[in-house]
Amino acid sequence: MDFLLKGALLIGCGWLLLTSLGYLFTPLIFDHAEANIASVGALYGKGLEIYTELSAPSRYSLLYGPWPYLVVAFFQSLISNMILAAKLPGVINLFLLVGCTYILSTKIKGSAFQKLLSICVIPLALLGYYNFSYWNRPDSYIMANLFCAFTVVSFAPRISFWGTSLLVGLLAGLAANSKLHACLYFVPVAVYFFETYRFRRYWTKILLAAIAFLCALVMPFLLPNIGAENYLLWLQMASKHGLVLEIFLKNISFVASFLLFLYFSRFNEKFKLSFIALCVVSFLVAVVASKPGAGQHHFLPFVPLILWLAIQQYFSMDSLGRSRFHLFAAAFLLTLAINGVNRQKQIAKFLAQTSVREREFSDLLNLATSLPGNVELGFAGNKTYESTFYKSALIGRNKGMLLDGAALMDMAASGISIPDSTIAEIKSCRSYFVFPKGEEPWSILSFYTEKPLFDDQFKSAFKSAYVFERNTEFFAVYKCR
Structure with a gap:
């Protein structure tokens, strides 16, 4: 099983990085909301509003925040190939995530090969998300922003606690400019920050992070042709979608498996408040993700975070603790590998076209x-x-x-x-x-x-x-x- 697991980790990581690059160079876009962001970004580059009035003849406005559209419009202003330019930010988000795992791996006390395998765990899990980890929809932005925030928190003493508060607030604000509820994902990271370092006067640091968050949230709406008032109207309309109990139950069962994995790593014993925050926010996200057409991709930002917290906990265990955790971890990761193979069949089919x-x-x-x-x-x-x-x-x-x-x-x-x-x-x-x-x-x-x-x-x-x-x-x- 050990040989199979190591092979799955290395092959899975290589496949994800290879297919993400292959995705850039096919004209096919896999998902219609990806196509929407590409198109609306191009329209914004032509001087049109991102959010139209409800009665406007052109029907293209979605409830996503403006940040993904603005980023796509920026790349489209640099690259004449509109489709390639629209795909590039999502792929950059994935590579930014992998880069952060490499930075975090420097803190692991293990061999170079063990560190490499640790880096590969997250790409293996992301294979179960089709191309979600590198599409241009908000999920890849939130995923990258959240993991960058966690990386910043992990190196807070080198950056300074004030600088960490500022950066986490800015990243949370940009994430909320992708999806308004994305600020929820940052709550466990903030709790982990305070629980790890236990410094005094934490309210002043919360205040600085909140000011940075609000600045990052508001600033894109100060640009021309956003249509901020119309954005609020579209958000209001989206609240009429309703919730589906079946989707909610699937969401809960999905995220529960990752939280159990983290629990069996005994993370909750050292970081009780952080674990509670993860559980509570996961429940809230499960509710938000229960709208028709929503689902488990709303947990994509949490998957790298939960897995890396478990990895860090594993390397802090003694030999007895590791041996007890091995069997469960191996079974969980091989399950992720099997799930990834099933999901990636569709990606291979797309790329073959x-x-x-x-x-x-x-x-x-x-x-x-x-x-x-x-x-x-x-x-x-x-x-x-x-x-x-x-x-x-x-x-x-x-x-x-x-x-x-x-x-x-x-x-x-x-x-x-x-x-x-x-x-x-x-x-x-x-x-x-x-x-x-x-x-x-x-x-x-x-x-x-x-x-x-x-x-x-x-x-x-x-x-x-x-x-x-x-x-x-x-x-x-x-x-x-």
Whole structure:
């Protein structure tokens, strides 16, 4: 078992780093919310607002905070390939996490090979999250920010306690600018900070961290074209999604396995308050993550933290304590490896499509170049939905984005229908519409409700204004009547 475990750790780490780099160089985006961030970042770079009014004809605003969009827009301003630029921040988040594990490993009292295996534990666990650890959605930002904060806390005496408070507050504020509830994840790190060093006058350090947090939280909203008031409206709409008991129970069972792993490392005996804080915040996150379409990826930021706390505890044990913990740890890590293999089959399938997706992407770009005026990439059915994730590339070529699938599904879950202003825009027939071939235009079903995303009124308005023109290898072109 020892040989199998070491092999799984090394192979798993190598696979995660290799596939994250491979992901950069395929035009395919794996998830529709990733595509949303890529597209809205590109729109922001063109001077449009991130958060529109609820009745705006363009339907692309999500409840995510502005930070991921701003970071993507920055990289898109540097790199002409909109899709590559949008993927890069997520991959950087993963490599930042791995870099922090290397820094933390210098504190471990063990051989170089033991330190290497310790670094590999976290990538092994992240394999169970498909590409979540390096996608551009808020989760990878929160994960990286939280682990950076923990690394800062671990080296607090070298940085100074005041500097540590400041940095942790800033990182928490940026995380909350990715998802508003992300400040919860930092509570156990803050408790660990105070429980580890037990310094006096901790209230002044809390005050400094709180001021830094608020500054980092507010500053992005001072930039132009954010739409802060509209952001609050979209957050309010998201509160109507409701909670699903089945998802909540799955969340609890998932995070409980990691907390039990930490418990059996006897972490709670030395850091009782930190362990309690982890349990309480995990429960709160389980509630937040029980919305339709949510789930266990909300625990991604906690996974590296919990595992590294257990690793540190393991290396502080005596030989008897280690031998007692070995069997449980080996079984847990091999379970993670098996889970990772099952999840990574989908990633391998996606990456195997690269050559076909490159042809598909080239076909779309040729259409965008040859068709005069504005070009919109519309939705057909669910089977071809992934072929619509290239919208950011069209925006980079000054084409439009009237509709975003992830945003529309989120709006439908909140009971927000497509407004008359969008119908009017369709009827005005100011653009060419391009659809993936093989399915009827606008036949897609929502992931959350499994009901049609576009109603009969919308489809009728489109049919009255547009007519089929021609097919290319991958797409169907519709023009104005």
